[in-house]
Amino acid sequence: GAVVSQHPSWVICKSGTSVKIECRSLDFQATTMFWYRQFPKQSLMLMATSNEGSKATYEQGVEKDKFLINHASLTLSTLTVTSAHPEDSSFYICSAQGQLYEQYFGPGTRLTVT
Amino acid sequence: QKEVEQNSGPLSVPEGAIASLNCTYSDRGSQSFFWYRQYSGKSPELIMFIYSNGDKEDGRFTAQLNKASQYVSLLIRDSQPSDSATYLCAVYSNYQLIWGAGTKLIIKP
Numbered sequence: 001g002a003v004v005s006q007h008p009s010w011v012i013c014k015s016g017t018s019v020k021i022e023c024r025s026l027d028f029q030a031t032t033m034f035w036y037r038q039f040p041k042q043s044l045m046l047m048a049t050s051n052e053g054s055k056a057t058y059e060q061g062v063e064k065d066k067f068l069i070n071h072a073s074l075t076l077s078t079l080t081v082t083s084a085h086p087e088d089s090s091f092y093i094c095s096a097q098g099q100l101y102e103q104y105f106g107p108g109t110r111l112t113v114t
Numbered sequence: 115q116k117e118v119e120q121n122s123g124p125l126s127v128p129e130g131a132i133a134s135l136n137c138t139y140s141d142r143g144s145q146s147f148f149w150y151r152q153y154s155g156k157s158p159e160l161i162m163f164i165y166s167n168g169d170k171e172d173g174r175f176t177a178q179l180n181k182a183s184q185y186v187s188l189l190i191r192d193s194q195p196s197d198s199a200t201y202l203c204a205v206y207s208n209y210q211l212i213w214g215a216g217t218k219l220i221i222k223p
Contacts, residue, residue: 043215044158093157101146101206105157
């Protein structure tokens with residue numbers, strides 16, 4: 001299967017600071033990427049759909065000014081959590097869409113805001 | 115609202131037996147169907163996908179699709195303790211992937 005990487009795998013930051021998470025598709029070009037958040041023992045929650053060269057589409061209830069998404073190339077999408085607060089602590093996972101609409105997931109980034 | 119339903123479990127299966135996971139979906143126009151495995155604390159991993167009615171086999175895994183009854187299932191033969199995980203069903207419908215909440219599978223040695 002296709003390989004998607006994420007960096008960093010975990011990060012601890014102080015409340016009020018910003019954190020950038022990178023998602024890369026290593027062996028294929030991904031026009032569409034997705035960002036999810038998952039709290040412990042809960043289901044995946046889609047945050048936004050990112051299309052290369054255009055603005056991301058955010059799901060209802062997700063603040064686009066807080067979660068900035070950039071998809072500047074066919075292999076890289078970034079998620080920046082701005083002015084992070086403890087309630088933003090979660091497991092953030094990106095995925096890249098394949099040719100048959102399947103999604104390949106990165107390993108995830110565990111964010112802790114203190 | 116388009117939905118994908120899964121029994122949350124946990125589903126407990128003895129080692130070596132067949133584990134059967136089921137998923138139903140509401141949109142008859144759904145085109146593609148996927149099974150993912152997610153270990154605790156890890157991200158989901160694509161196991162299988164199926165598009166046509168019938169069975170599709172890959173090693174110990176068999177996906178079954180019945181569009182008339184709107185269900186898709188995943189069979190795991192010769193279950194191993196390492197198969198213990200949450201299994202997510204996803205359905206591609208109307209330009210989006212709709213996720214089930216997942217079934218927790220426990221394989222007992």
